[in-house]
Amino acid sequence: MKNQKLSLTSLILMIFTSVFGFANIPIAYYLMGYASIIWYVLAAICFFLPYAFMLAEFGAAFSNSKGGIYTWMSNSVNSKFAFIGIFMWYASYIVWMIKTSSAIWVPLSSAIFGYDTTFQWHLWGLSSVEIIGLLASFLMIMITFLASRGIDKIKKISSIGGIAAMSINVVLICGGVVILLLNGHPLQPFHLSSIINSPNYNYKSIINILSFVVYAIFAFGGLEAIAGLVNQTQNPKKTFPRGIVIAALTIAIGYALGIFMMGSFTNWNQILGSNNKVNLVNVPYIVMNNFGYQLGIASHLSHHISIQIGIWISRYVGLSMFLALSGAFITLIISPVTQLVEGTPKAIWTKSFTKNNKFNIPVNALIVQCILVVSLILLISFGGKSSRAFFNILVAMTNVAMTIPYLFITYSFLGFKKNHSTKKPFVFYKYAWETKLSVAIVLLTVGLAIVFTIVAPAIDGDYLNSFWMIIGPIIFGAIGYLIFNRYEKLSK
Secondary structure, rough: OOOOOEEEHHHHHHHHHHOOOOOHHHHHHHHHHHHHHHHHHHHHHHHHHHHHHHHHHHHHHHHOOOOOOOHHHHHHHHHHHHHHHHHHHHHHHHHHHHHHHHOOHHHHHHHHOOOOOOHOOEEEOEOHHHHHHHHHHHHEEEEEHHOOOOOOOOOOOHHHHHHHHHHHHHHHHHHHHHHHHHHOOOOOOHHHHHHHOOOOHHHOOOHHHHHHHHHHOOOOOHHHHHHHHHHHHHOOHHHHHHHHHHHHHHHHHHHHHHHHHHHHHHHHHHHHHHOOOOOOOOHHHHHHHHHHHHHHHHHHOHHHHHHHHHHHHHHHHHHHHHHHHHHHHHHHHHHHHHHHHHHHHHOOOOOOOOOOOOOOOOOOHHHHHHHHHHHHHHHHHHHHHHHHHHHHHHHHHHHHOOHHHHHHHHHHHHHHOOOOOOOOOOOOOOOOOHHHHHHHHHHHHHHHHHHHHHHHHHOOOOHHHHHEEEHHHHHHHHHHHHHHHHHHHHHO
């Protein structure tokens, strides 16, 4: 059966869904106010945009390959280097699936009830953690089934998620402009110093500011996951690089505008600084509830009606974020495993593991992935405190492991540009000095991000967290090395 190819619009929406996170906007504003804008812009300039153009060149050159980032790295450096890099990258997505399949119920609860009620869920003597574990397992199984039916099935859901993610930003920016015009001034005063100084006392020191830079870089992660869909894109040599560039610019501008508009309706000290119930999980719903309320007040509506507008806006945001997370989940449940099993040498895996169904999907690999994720979800949900401590260790191990592949891919770009036997239908970096400068900037930016991510917990006395951040990439890299080393011995 012939699958329907991804159009430019569908590709952009899938990229937007996988990378853009609306929650990053209110969280950034909560942590640093207007001052977060400059760090997001720097992260976009020093990491996201140059990295996106590298991926665009890679994607166009290997448009007929299913291997994605493995193919890129193996052709540019060597196969062992590529396998270690992609295995570390894939391992981090397993933990991402565990986290997302559980966290996705918070926005759904907000969409239904207007606020998070998941901690109150009880049924048949089960705790809320156990119920969420069962729901997460069911979600993983259901999405695996949908993904096994082919790209033309999942792209519709991913497109809905992308539209939902875009819609929240549109509502935020347009609504922020309306409130700004009606009030005649932003509720959070804007001065030249606001671009540099955070209203948050916790982000005054250089160490904390640099830790925020790390977060800003992470907010732009996930673009390389789309690399596995190059061969399923219409006219990939033109559409894929164009889609990456358009999506990259849209995401960077969307983040900056969104953060600025937060100040039009959110006075930091009144709404966030003085509220000890605000945290990184619920801040998107708190600020958007306030958005609805301030829109009503600015429109001279009654206090009661303004409160109701805030509640319904909060519900809308919850529904939109649920759809956006669902879209991202569907895209990322299939793309990483496809790149891992179809891009790497077949002899590494058993024949049944790499077998494709009639929809050209490695269904057995998807099933194994599903069993692994569901097993870990149930273990963590029903295993008590010790199992949840184990999950926290897993998260710490993957925080750095998820970014190290950026270094692998960026370094590989040097070899890619020197390899003149590879046809390059799309070239952004036309001169050698441009290539070297861009690679150096990205390597330095990501490298420093990794260092500060590891050092920050240790400075606060959490040496164990820093230890697991270091040991995680070593363990995942070692497993990847051993698997590939076994393959090399069997191939002799």
